[in-house]
Amino acid sequence: MAGILFLLSAELIHAQDDAIRYLDLIEKKYSGLKDYTVDVNVHFDIEALKAPDMQAKLYFRVPDKMKVESKRIFFFPKEGGFFNPFQFKKKNFEARFVERLIYDGRTAVKLKLTPINIDTFNKGSVLTIDVDRNVIREIKILPSEGREIIAVIDYGFFDGFDLPVRISLHLDIPSSEPGGAKEFQFGQGGKRISGKVEITYSNYKVNSGLSDEIFTEKESPGSKTRPR
Amino acid sequence: MEHLPPEIVLRTKGLSKKFGKRWVVKDLNIEVHRGDVFSFLGPNGAGKSTAIRMILTLLRPTAGSIEIFGKDLQKNRSAVLSRVCGIVEKPDFYLYLSAYENLKILGSMTRVVRRHEVMKALDVVGLKSRAFEKVRTFSHGMKQRLGIAQALLTEPELVILDEPTTGLDPQGMKEVRELIKRLAREREMTIFLSSHLLSEVELVSTRMAVINQGELITQGTVSELLDREAMEYSIEVSPLEPAVALVRKLSWIEFLSSENGCIEVRIQPGRAPELNRVLIASDIEVSSFYPHRTLEDFFLKVTKGTSEI
Amino acid sequence: MKLFWFEIYKTFSRWRTYISFGFIALIVILTEVVMKLSANEILYRMLRSFEKDFLIFGNVLNGWFVTAFIMNSLHFHIPFLITLVAGDVVSSEATSGTVRFLLMRPPSRSRIITAKYLSTLFYTMGLVIFLGLICVSLGLILFGSGDLIMNYQVPAIRIAFVPEADVPVRMLLAFGAAVWSMTVVASLAFLFSTLAENSIGPIIGTMAIVIVFFVVGNFPFDFFRMLSPYLFTTYMVFWQRFLDNPIPWQEIATSAAVLGIHSIVLFSIALAVFNRKDIKS
Numbered sequence: 001m002a003g004i005l006f007l008l009s010a011e012l013i014h015a016q017d018d019a020i021r022y023l024d025l026i027e028k029k030y031s032g033l034k035d036y037t038v039d040v041n042v043h044f045d046i047e048a049l050k051a052p053d054m055q056a057k058l059y060f061r062v063p064d065k066m067k068v069e070s071k072r073i074f075f076f077p078k079e080g081g082f083f084n085p086f087q088f089k090k091k092n093f094e095a096r097f098v099e100r101l102i103y104d105g106r107t108a109v110k111l112k113l114t115p116i117n118i119d120t121f122n123k124g125s126v127l128t129i130d131v132d133r134n135v136i137r138e139i140k141i142l143p144s145e146g147r148e149i150i151a152v153i154d155y156g157f158f159d160g161f162d163l164p165v166r167i168s169l170h171l172d173i174p175s176s177e178p179g180g181a182k183e184f185q186f187g188q189g190g191k192r193i194s195g196k197v198e199i200t201y202s203n204y205k206v207n208s209g210l211s212d213e214i215f216t217e218k219e220s221p222g223s224k225t226r227p228r
Numbered sequence: 229m230e231h232l233p234p235e236i237v238l239r240t241k242g243l244s245k246k247f248g249k250r251w252v253v254k255d256l257n258i259e260v261h262r263g264d265v266f267s268f269l270g271p272n273g274a275g276k277s278t279a280i281r282m283i284l285t286l287l288r289p290t291a292g293s294i295e296i297f298g299k300d301l302q303k304n305r306s307a308v309l310s311r312v313c314g315i316v317e318k319p320d321f322y323l324y325l326s327a328y329e330n331l332k333i334l335g336s337m338t339r340v341v342r343r344h345e346v347m348k349a350l351d352v353v354g355l356k357s358r359a360f361e362k363v364r365t366f367s368h369g370m371k372q373r374l375g376i377a378q379a380l381l382t383e384p385e386l387v388i389l390d391e392p393t394t395g396l397d398p399q400g401m402k403e404v405r406e407l408i409k410r411l412a413r414e415r416e417m418t419i420f421l422s423s424h425l426l427s428e429v430e431l432v433s434t435r436m437a438v439i440n441q442g443e444l445i446t447q448g449t450v451s452e453l454l455d456r457e458a459m460e461y462s463i464e465v466s467p468l469e470p471a472v473a474l475v476r477k478l479s480w481i482e483f484l485s486s487e488n489g490c491i492e493v494r495i496q497p498g499r500a501p502e503l504n505r506v507l508i509a510s511d512i513e514v515s516s517f518y519p520h521r522t523l524e525d526f527f528l529k530v531t532k533g534t535s536e537i
Numbered sequence: 538m539k540l541f542w543f544e545i546y547k548t549f550s551r552w553r554t555y556i557s558f559g560f561i562a563l564i565v566i567l568t569e570v571v572m573k574l575s576a577n578e579i580l581y582r583m584l585r586s587f588e589k590d591f592l593i594f595g596n597v598l599n600g601w602f603v604t605a606f607i608m609n610s611l612h613f614h615i616p617f618l619i620t621l622v623a624g625d626v627v628s629s630e631a632t633s634g635t636v637r638f639l640l641m642r643p644p645s646r647s648r649i650i651t652a653k654y655l656s657t658l659f660y661t662m663g664l665v666i667f668l669g670l671i672c673v674s675l676g677l678i679l680f681g682s683g684d685l686i687m688n689y690q691v692p693a694i695r696i697a698f699v700p701e702a703d704v705p706v707r708m709l710l711a712f713g714a715a716v717w718s719m720t721v722v723a724s725l726a727f728l729f730s731t732l733a734e735n736s737i738g739p740i741i742g743t744m745a746i747v748i749v750f751f752v753v754g755n756f757p758f759d760f761f762r763m764l765s766p767y768l769f770t771t772y773m774v775f776w777q778r779f780l781d782n783p784i785p786w787q788e789i790a791t792s793a794a795v796l797g798i799h800s801i802v803l804f805s806i807a808l809a810v811f812n813r814k815d816i817k818s
Contacts, residue, residue: 050782051698056594072701073595073684075587147590173590193590284641286816306643314641320634324551333543337642378638 019095019111023088025134030085033161035061037205040068042076046171046195051075058201062086065215077171077197079141080151083164088127088136092116098126103138107131135162146192148172159206169197235262236298237386237418238283243292245278245442252278254442256292260386260420260435265412267433267450268422275442276422277316280390283420284314296386310338314388318395319375323364327355330363331378338382349377353407369400376407387411389421401425408432460484460494463507464515471512478506489515540644544656548622554660557618558667564614565671568607572598573679599683600676601704605780607672608715616722616747618664623657623726624739627811631734631818640816650811654727654804661723662716669712687780697782707779714776714793721769721796722747724803731807734818769799 042054056070063086068076076082098110109131114124128138133155141149149171156165172194238260245253253275260266270276281287283294285305294301296308321330328346335341350356353373358366366374372395379387392408393401409432411417423429429436430450437447465471472486475493481503484492495503500517507514548554572579576598587593627650630636639649685699685707699707725746729739750770753761765771775792778785 048695049698050695052700052782068592068594070594073597073686073698074593076592076594078590078592081592149590171590281816284637286637286640288813288815306645309641310643312641316637316641318634320638322547322550322635323633325547329546329550333546334638334642336539336543337639337644 018109019097019113020090022109022111022129022131022134023090023093023095026085026129026136027089029134030161032207033062033085034207035059035210036158036161036163037208037210038163038201039203040076041200041202042074042081043198043200044075044195046193046197048193049075049195058082059210059214060084061210061215067215077149077169077199079149080139080167080169081197081199083153083167083201085136088113088125093124101128103128103130106133106137108137133162146174158204161206163204163206164199164201166201167199169199171195171197236260237262237264237296238266238420239295240279240283241293241295243279243282243294244290245275245282245287246290252442253282253439256439256442256444258437258444258447260418262385262418263412263416264435265408265419265421265433267429267436268420268439269424269426269429269436270422270439272424273441274439276439277390278442279439280314280388280420280422281316284312284316284388285309286316310382311385312388313338313379313382313384313386314390315375315379315392316388316390318368319371319378321363321371321374324362326360326362327366327374327377328359330374331381334378335381341381345381349381350374352380353377368395369397372396372400372404376404380411383415384417386418386420389419391423392421393423393425405432459496459500459519460492461500461503461517461519462490462492463503463517464490465507466513466515470510471507474507474510474512475503478503540648540652541655541659544626544652545659548626548656548660553625554622557621557664560614560618561664561668562671564611565607565668565675568610569603569672569675569679572603572606576680596681596683597686598680599685600673600678600680601682601685601699601701601708603676603680604669604672604708605685605687605711605777608668608711609777611668612751613744613748615665615668615719617744619661619719619723620726620740620743622660623723624730624743625736626653626657626727627730627807628733628736628739631816632736634818636816636818646812647808650731650808654724654807657723657727658720661719665712665716665719669708669715673708685780687777689777689781697780699780699782707784711776711779714779714789717793717796718773718776721773721799721803724800724807728803728807728810731811731814769796772796 037060038058040056040058042056044051044054054070054072054074056068056074056076059065059067059069060082064084066082066084068074093113093115096112096114098112101108101110107130108128111127111129112124113127123142123144125142126140127136128140129135130137135153135155137153139151139153141147141151149169152168152170153164154166154168155162157163172192174192236259238258240256240258243253243256244251256275256279258268268276268279278287282289283296283301285301297311299308301308321327322333325333327350331346331349332341332343335346347356347359350359353376355370355373355377358370363371363374372392376392379389389408393404396404408419408421412419412434419432421429421432433450435447435449438445463471466489468486468489468491471491472483475481475483475491480495480499482494484494486492493503500519504514504517580598627636630639640646642649682701682704684701685704687697687699689695689697722743726739726743729742730736733739747770750768754765754768754771756762772792772795775789775796778789778792
């Protein structure tokens with residue numbers, strides 16, 4: 001019995017080591033990335049959100065500074081929308097190897113990541129990683145509070161880095177909380193928002209040396225800006 | 229339709245109005261001649277106002293027809309009413325507008341009315357100095373005068389007045405009376421008015437009709453109607469007793485009373501000279517011989533059904 | 538035309554007409570100032586549901602949104618202000634006695650009543666346009682411009698975005714539709730005004746019908762839902778559809794037709810009543 005337990009735990013440890021290795025490879029791949037600026041176009045294919053395509057300019061600086069600049073109202077998915085190659089640092093997650101597979105014709109692995117600090121919002125994710133290119137192809141946010149999100153990422157090569165050209169988000173989320181004035185409420189309890197959000201990225205400027213000032217713009221009443 | 233003789237301005241034929249089951253006006257046939265000051269008399273509730281309102285298209289007749297200037301009123305309403313003006317009961321105006329604005333609006337509904345015409349109409353009735361004040365500041369008498377001003381403004385050929393002196397003081401009544409006579413005389417307007425003030429009617433009217441309980445009792449000139457009736461006379465005589473004895477003997481004389489050297493008798497008009505001759509022939513001195521002939525007497529008679537007519 | 542302008546002149550010579558405009562201005566100013574002061578709270582409540590899953594940027598609480606919000610919340614205020622004038626336009630003539638003077642004039646009763654009706658519609662249009670102008674101008678000054686987010690419950694719960702460039706034209710169409718909607722209220726009050734000798738009855742009667750119909754039409758029970766298509770108040774909010782994406786033209790056409798028919802029928806009845814009415818006062 002002890003032997004079986006030993007074998008199982010050894011297998012477990014081996015699986016974890018393997019998973020961490022893939023995360024390391026990704027981290028190493030993007031170690032030279034300091035910042036990028038990109039034009040973003042968001043297309044909503046959601047019944048509950050009839051909106052035209054929205055455009056914005058997105059700024060990113062390592063490790064996790066994000067800023068969105070838009071002249072118009074801009075909705076941007078929190079989960080899976082921003083590309084931050086450093087968001088899955090091994091120190092923040094317990095990573096477990098799930099399986100090997102062929103994804104989109106390429107060799108890939110699936111890893112299950114569980115945040116070390118679990119909150120009610122994020123129960124973890126399942127990553128599908130293209131092992132040849134060391135890029136994350138798919139992020140599946142594990143269901144929590146009825147929320148299911150899958151992000152499928154396509155890449156292009158810009159200034160030495162594989163960066164997303166398209167992220168397709170598949171959403172199935174609850175629409176609202178009860179209460180609140182009817183005029184203000186978007187949606188009612190019990191209804192869901194499901195559909196697809198397609199984000200396309202273009203006009204990358206990589207490592208242009210973005211300053212702190214860009215990420216510290218003041219918020220004005222009537223508008224919302226949320227630097228990550 | 230038959231063509232009216234040109235002098236008939238207003239004619240009703242079988243004009244009737246029923247409210248519910250009650251006939252308020254029944255089979256009214258009147259004729260108003262051009263240049264007449266035609267009075268419409270009747271006790272309260274006789275149907276005068278109802279008849280006038282039908283003529284002015286405020287009420288729909290239940291039966292009968294109205295012809296004005298030879299034209300059927302129903303079929304030629306607009307053409308006819310452009311030559312007619314009316315005041316029904318007290319004249320009411322837009323209190324929040326000035327006298328000028330009221331006349332301008334009301335007058336312009338008939339024809340184009342210019343500023344100087346409005347001011348002239350106000351001047352005629354003595355309201356020029358108040359032209360631009362809100363009508364809510366006007367007294368009743370001033371509103372009445374303003375009503376006449378709006379009647380004059382479009383120079384109608386037929387003016388219809390329902391109780392035009394209601395609520396006026398004696399001075400106001402006199403002014404309205406004089407104005408009515410002037411309108412008929414100087415402007416050749418035909419006036420059709422209803423009034424319960426018989427003394428006023430007698431002073432201004434040339435023709436009249438009497439209506440009671442919705443039905444026409446009589447119509448004609450004032451003198452024609454009054455001349456048909458027996459009249460009362462006051463005769464100052466001396467000596468009194470023989471005169472009284474003589475008068476009592478005569479069958480064609482109705483003795484009424486004697487007092488202070490005067491005897492009161494009622495005789496048919498035209499027989500007064502005969503009575504005078506009889507008295508003188510009987511050595512009775514006649515100092516004065518004058519009639520008491522009032523419209524009020526006539527009116528009370530016809531409306532109570534005691535007339536010989 | 539002359540009669541029409543006389544009626545306009547009379548309507549706008551009365552101080553009570555200006556009460557309506559003053560009231561509108563006051564409500565709009567108060568609402569927009571309060572919204573400005575409470576912008577963060579409003580945004581939080583507005584976007585609470587979406588904030589969990591979306592980052593939201595841009596001027597959400599802009600002048601266009603505030604305008605749409607105010608329009609949406611004035612279901613009774615605007616009809617009441619319209620009724621104040623429409624319910625009084627004929628009956629006040631009876632009360633004051635001026636109806637006699639009016640109807641003794643050459644113009645036919647049909648022309649007179651039509652002129653009064655058109656002047657009532659003119660006032661209605663003026664009031665709604667005034668609301669729009671003051672909402673938009675003050676809103677844009679206080680909140681700036683931006684895309685418009687509209688929340689809909691019918692036929693499904695959803696949000697519609699209207700790009701900023703499209704909003705002015707959409708708003709114009711929406712206000713036009715609002716004028717069309719209010720025409721029914723004006724027509725109803727106008728009809729009551731021809732039936733009454735004073736203004737109180739028409740005003741109360743019209744508001745009673747509008748309120749009852751509106752409440753009944755919005756009760757979430759099957760029986761009332763069945764009645765809803767037969768109540769004109771159900772169609773009165775069709776102006777919102779011009780702020781939808783895509784614009785449901787068929788639905789708009791149906792609503793406009795239903796409301797138009799109501800107005801025509803109500804006016805026709807008023808016309809018939811007025812033409813046959815005996816003026817005894």
